[in-house]
Amino acid sequence: MLYFCIVGTRDNPIYELELPTTTSAPPTAAAKEAEHNHLSQFIVHSALDIVEESMWATNQMYLKVVDRFNEHHVSAYVTPSGAKFMLVHDAVGGDVRSFFVDVHELYVKVLLNPFSEINGPINSQLFDVKVRGIARKHL
Amino acid sequence: MQGTPQPRSTGSSMQMQRNKQSGDDIWKNRTDKISAELFALTYGSLVAQLVKDYEEYSEVNTQLDKMGYNIGGRLIEDFIAKSGLTKCGSFADTADTISKVGFKMFLGITPAISNWSADGKEFSLIFDENPLTEFVELPDEAVRELWYSNILCGVLRGALEMVLLQVECTFVSDVLRGDDSTEIRVKLVRVLDEEVPASDE
Numbered sequence: 429m430l431y432f433c434i435v436g437t438r439d440n441p442i443y444e445l446e447l448p449t450t451t452s453a454p455p456t457a458a459a460k461e462a463e464h465n466h467l468s469q470f471i472v473h474s475a476l477d478i479v480e481e482s483m484w485a486t487n488q489m490y491l492k493v494v495d496r497f498n499e500h501h502v503s504a505y506v507t508p509s510g511a512k513f514m515l516v517h518d519a520v521g522g523d524v525r526s527f528f529v530d531v532h533e534l535y536v537k538v539l540l541n542p543f544s545e546i547n548g549p550i551n552s553q554l555f556d557v558k559v560r561g562i563a564r565k566h567l
Numbered sequence: 568m569q570g571t572p573q574p575r576s577t578g579s580s581m582q583m584q585r586n587k588q589s590g591d592d593i594w595k596n597r598t599d600k601i602s603a604e605l606f607a608l609t610y611g612s613l614v615a616q617l618v619k620d621y622e623e624y625s626e627v628n629t630q631l632d633k634m635g636y637n638i639g640g641r642l643i644e645d646f647i648a649k650s651g652l653t654k655c656g657s658f659a660d661t662a663d664t665i666s667k668v669g670f671k672m673f674l675g676i677t678p679a680i681s682n683w684s685a686d687g688k689e690f691s692l693i694f695d696e697n698p699l700t701e702f703v704e705l706p707d708e709a710v711r712e713l714w715y716s717n718i719l720c721g722v723l724r725g726a727l728e729m730v731l732l733q734v735e736c737t738f739v740s741d742v743l744r745g746d747d748s749t750e751i752r753v754k755l756v757r758v759l760d761e762e763v764p765a766s767d768e
Binding site for chain 1: 604608610611612614615618701702703704705706709
């Protein structure tokens with residue numbers, strides 16, 4: 429179960445994406461997935477404090493794994509403008525850094541759209557499709 | 568560029584060759600350039616601000632056209648000064664000049680000319696690229712009503728009026744709206760007499 433979230437400078441979620449992992453899900457997965465969604469949001473929320481602390485300790489944008497919750501790992505990436513990309517994932521491999529970098533590029537393009545607002549929600553279908561493509565590619 | 572509108576001949580192809588050369592040459596050597604991103608972002612914030620101020624998309628279209636009209640009236644002077652061109656022999660020549668010299672000089676693109684009407688008084692400009700629309704995605708409510716690059720229609724209208732051709736310019740389709748192509752329809756209304764009354768816009 430992968431959960432990706434972009435959080436704005438006011439700790440507001442700008443974009444969310446859930447991706448079931450490739451292993452086929454058992455029939456009870458639907459209830460489990462719904463539970464996971466709320467859980468993922470809590471996980472991300474509690475990790476935000478840690479991200480805020482660690483982002484000043486380094487001049488890198490990629491913060492690697494900042495927090496753990498049971499078997500879930502939280503990786504974070506902070507953009508120069510203060511937006512935070514949070515990924516909740518299991519400990520398996522997958523190129524998280526490249527994922528973040530590619531999404532960052534997409535995010536910049538969205539920001540360049542004159543009709544978008546900096547902390548506003550990203551509703552673009554195109555963005556969603558592209559992020560899913562990047563996730564499939566790297567994770 | 569004054570000339571009585573004739574049924575569209577092939578224009579003089581010599582003139583068209585010269586136009587292309589002239590346009591390319593001016594673009595390469597005699598124009599100052601700015602960053603395309605800066606230009607697109609500036610135009611983008613202009614449109615976004617108009618949208619916030621006017622709220623009605625049809626009103627935004629009108630305002631863009633008015634702004635373009637004012638720009639066109641001034642731009643034509645610069646155009647004639649840089650290109651050194653004199654009158655066009657026919658409306659077909661005018662169309663060709665607009666595309667190969669005018670657009671080339673100011674935006675670095677050459678829209679294709681097509682869809683001539685039977686009487687030779689209307690044609691379409693088809694844009695395969697538009698430097699104004701880099702990075703732009705229209706919000707859902709705007710998609711049906713806003714012509715994002717409408718300033719171009721105003722510019723054409725204003726510039727041609729200064730050379731005594733009264734035209735109507737409207738967008739027919741736009742890739743930003745999900746259409747297959749971006750197309751402006753230019754229609755010659757009439758050739759004006761020398762005394763053009765001061766426009767009250």
